[in-house]
Amino acid sequence: MDYLHYPYPSRRMVTFAANGMVATSQPLAAQAGLDILKKGGNAIDAAIATAACLTVVEPTSNGIGGDAFAIVWTNGKLYGLNASGYSPKSISLEAVKERGYTEIPEHGWIPVTVPGAPAAWAALSKRFGKLPLTEVLKPAIEYAENGYPVSPTLGKYWQAAFQTYKKTLKGPEFSSWFATFAPNGRAPKIGEIWASKAHAKTLRFIAETNAESFYRGELAEKIAAYSKQYNGFLDIDDLAEYEVEWVEPISVHYRGYDVWEIPPNGQGLVALMALNIMKGFAVPEAPTAETYHRQIEAMKLAFADGQAYITDRKHMEHRVEELLSEPFAEMRRALIDEEALLPKPGTPPKGGTVYLAAADGDGNMVSFIQSNYMGFGSGLVVPDTGIALQNRGHNFSFDENHVNRLAPRKKPYHTIIPGFLTKGNEPVGPFGVMGGFMQPQGHLQVVMNTIDFHLNPQAALDAPRWQWVEGKKVLIEHHFPHHIAQVLERKGHEIHVSLDPGTFGRGQIIWRDPNTGVLVGGTEPRTDGAIAAW
Template sequence: MSRPLLALTLTLILPAITTTVHAEIDMTSYAGKYCDTPSRCVDPIAVNGMVTSSNYMATQAGVDVLRKGGNAVDAAIAVASTMAVVYPQMNTIGGDNFWLIYNAKTGEVKALNASGRAGEKATIDHYRALGYDKIPSRGYLAANTVPGAVSGWDAAYQYAATSMGHSLPWKTLLQTAIGYAQNGMPVTPSLNYWATVNVDPKDTTFRDLQRFPEFKRIFLTQNDTAYPVGALLKQPDLARTLTIIADKGASAFYTGEIAQRIVADLQAHDGMLTLKDFADHRADWVEPLHVNYRGYTAWNLPPNTQGMASLEILNVLNNFDVKAQGEGSANYYHLMVEATKQAFADRDKYLTDPDFSPIPLKQLLSPEHGKAQAARIDMQHAQVNIKPLDPKGDTVWFGVVDKEGNAVSLIQSIYHDFGSGIVPEGTGVLLQNRGSFFSLDPKDVNHLEPHKRTFHTLNPALLTRDGKPYLVYGTMGGEGQPQTQAAIVTRIVDFGMSPQDAINAPRWLHGRTWGASSNDLKIEGRVDPAVIKTLKERGHPIKVVDGYTDTMGHAGAILIDQKTGMKYGATDPRGDGQAAGY
């Protein structure tokens, strides 16, 4: 069975909660245009709380916390920690995360950057002396930034406990994750697929991960093959690490025995990170970015994330009558791609750690700049002189809304599938390779420097109206993240589609994403052939891909009816996810 069909099958067997739909959504989208069966057109609906994530075990962990009276941040930590166990191909506690949090008591949107900085020894000269003109994508030299995820859980928890109320004890939030690590969890199709891909011995640049002993011991069978779907995978070292964090708090990860074990292993293999790097790490509350879109306020994270690009696309689209183009038309796809090119040109010029290089965000997100970008778009011809960068990214996004109206949009990642491939002995912590995206060219805006945060594709999103959350949304997928976010927003806001229909609908990808090796315009084969023909005639380098391919990323959304308080969840048929509430 192909991956798209397998993902589709998993989606079909998830129970639909109800067939009631949001009053403001145009119900003509339920006529079957994007749905193979009626059940796939149904958004789960909940009165009290809703969770959506790209793994059903993680979603269930979050709903359980909400049922016990925890707030949205509590539930998000339960989802994040569980995801770090059951979805190691996409994220672990050895990675980073970024948060958008809406506080129902204060009406404020908070943004948290929990990405790690490069180690004190990580310099261009060091890599050059070793003979590298590019940082290795895998291995010990790729693990050159401190993992920030656990610090994000901690900072968000402390904030919510003091300002939201209804917080459950910290220790309880990690229990589901500990249980899956200790007692085992079923291997999913996604985990089986990506483990299989990564044991290719012919590709020693990006794959061949069995060369790393701890990765091989934990994630592969004795025959160096992926565990089959449905096998029970246990991670006792990770269970012990999570138990220490649950008992002693996040500081145990950065200053206690966990940090000591990680650093000792790295140093024994000429790695980059030191105990001082771990002790000095901190997550930072940052000022969220926002732009207006059709009377809604779209929120995202500032640099070092590409949230600026996601918002720039909407800022450009403000200057077009998107609805008049017709959803699914050649004009629609053309406009979305051309707006993306304009945003990516700015992103590629400026995006890095703003502590090291100033970024003119006010000007880039201004209405005037959006108008100037829009004026450069030719609706009959694709631009060919704006080239995107080449970032990959294996990531998970998830959203939570609780019964008090608090909302969380959270994204967590280890960069490439299985990150660096390095698991320091005795920890179970698979380390990210996010820092391998630093450039060794001193003239590049994203060049490597000690204590610097690298360009991040991660960017969780939130849409508010009249100061209250309307849509919690996001996706994984590298360069696809801003594009899929734009697809979700335009399909819901401009075309009145339901969240599930907006995610189900055919998607496109300009540039490169996780698992893909070419820069082009990928478009799902479900799109009308006449539309594809027109796009080719306008100069787009089209590559038709399978319908529901996970190359397009795994998106999710929660729409909140501001009149009734009903919460409408959606998850992506391209992944292993689930939206559920109570």
């Protein structure tokens, strides 16, 4: 890769370090992870510390009541963790319809699924960590207890969420959200100190009990009582019976590298299907209009298949191997012509989330992603706990014939995906791009920027992005090459310039130089991204 800076707007150069590195979307959280490394923790401990800290210092994107996924490289092997939650055992399409709904709402108790993030921290710590969870969660607890100044991007999205919630969240069940996140009757301003002692107390419970309190103790009882008070479906058994899943990551081989994702219910499969299509095309040394056109078309086809087939893997009608098979990729690739298409699912042959990357000097590397979904999630905060509950159930289908239809104890199609790159059975490193359905699109672009266009991590993140939205509509950044955008329009794409950088995701990358062991990192210029290293 080229370590010289690529000529796109950025706030920083690529970062190098030898002993450890943490890259994420908020400087205080990155520093928290680095502090844990310096105390003798490994990359897994640093990732947990950063993730917990992000629930405090970036609550607009994630929380204690969210889900998490991770890919861990340690002792020469990749491990996958699916810590997404399932729907309550008492919920069903019929039960929701009986309440008068014709679709799954964004807010309130109906879209709430069991949170998996606390269980993820505990499971990672138990299996791979060096330090006790009580030590690892200290930075997050201190920021929650004593407060921190709100960073610029955080303040922007917090204000936007408050304005929306003020208009839409009217029931008494939402009062705790306003008491927690708008204690003065407004969102905190950029640079203003915000704290949540209830959040700190909850993190202490999680640390001292290795998350047992959250699923089978005092915190679980508070969550269940809050649900019962407002006629929610979630109950104490849903929490008590929850366990994380250790999974085998899935991959495609792409031009000498293996690109790894977590298997469904996550949408990492979409990124892999798109790369599987793209590897059949010759790609020049620098992106051209034809390259972008094929990327967009491959992603549209992959999304059509993903949204038709991805759900809880126990309910999938097609195996991952079928969807990543060469014959299926060839079949989908053959549909890409000179004109933009309207994608439909194929038939396989039978057979604003937070992201962080962490690495240490001993070779351990972690790709970790955590989210409440759609900003603050359901709009529900368990009183006196700081636990903002996610609304992942909103991604279930209301169509009783769809593979991803709402059902009891089922995991929905999930947007958050950590990525990892290896070459010749050796780690290159973790990468990710957060942001709803932008995530697999960001993965495709970052991987191709790295492998095809030989960009260093910072340059790979700085490069202008596109996002396919629906039909033939494609959003591009304001610094996307205009001459290429014009060619794409002539090919039938409906091109729209978006001035909101958050539209295009927020990524982090850490690669390890195979010859020297030196860590090479890039962080997102579209947010308050930071790399802490030593």
